[in-house]
Amino acid sequence: MSATGETTALQHHFDSMEQQRDTSTLGMWTFVAQEVMFFGGLFTAYLVYRVLHPKAFEIGSAHLDIWLGGINTAVLIASSFTMAMAVWAAQTGRRKQIGHFLVATLILGSVFLGIKAYEYNHKWHEHLVPGSHFALDSPYEDNVELFFCLYFAMTGMHALHMVIGVGLLLWFIVKAYKGRFTPEYSHPVEIFGLYWHFVDIVWIFLFPLLYLLGRH
């Protein structure tokens, strides 16, 4: 993607802008489908061990902070909204606003990661990080440790996707403020949006499955 203007936005191996846009959109959706398979494996591992150890999963879940998880859900949903607005700004030629909405997305994404880091730190001090450091006064200790293995694997992989997203955002923000995105060449923003929204969807499932078990 070395496009510097409308004349060079069309890559030589495509016939038209429309074909280029359709192709890259389908390519990104295929990538997202692959990501569904990747996270699907983690969700399946979660399902199996939850069916086998329902009580331990409830105990583990009760150690997570439902309010921090809830706030993070709202933060991520808001970031998806600002991302969608950045796509709208790109499609309608509001060049400055593209950058502004992407910066808002970056800030919200960073807030999410900040809260996540605080939670991880807290879990470490509570001896809830799996390993030799893990300690819990419960007959279900071993299986609760299993819950936290899954908690850190799933939220950790999600957080890694967020970090990659934030990194890409920085690059997109620079390009946006340089005026590289036009209504004719808006699909890079749209395609990055697909990635960002997908990461949001993963969290939409992680939040109830990890934080909301056995609260009643």
Add this chain to the structure above:
Amino acid sequence: MSEHIVTPKTYLIILACLVILTVTTVAAAFQDFGDLNNLIAVGIAVTKAALVVLFFMHGKWGSRMVKLAIFGAGLWLVFLLMITWFDYWSRGWMDGAMPF
């Protein structure tokens, strides 16, 4: 496929729906509906995901190929989860030890 521009108004409505559903799922988690608690939590999550895919990700206006990719990913995930779940859930039934 010409590109479809979704208006900020639509995005705002979807944002509001997602926030309301998040509050609902937290509130529902504190009530005891028995086994229904799980169904409610997953049902709300699926609804939220569908809203994001259809509107934020423009899935509603996607080409047929895009819709096929979305459908294929979802179907594959359902197969993986359901077949594995039924396997583990039904273990031991043949020995006469019913889980319910």
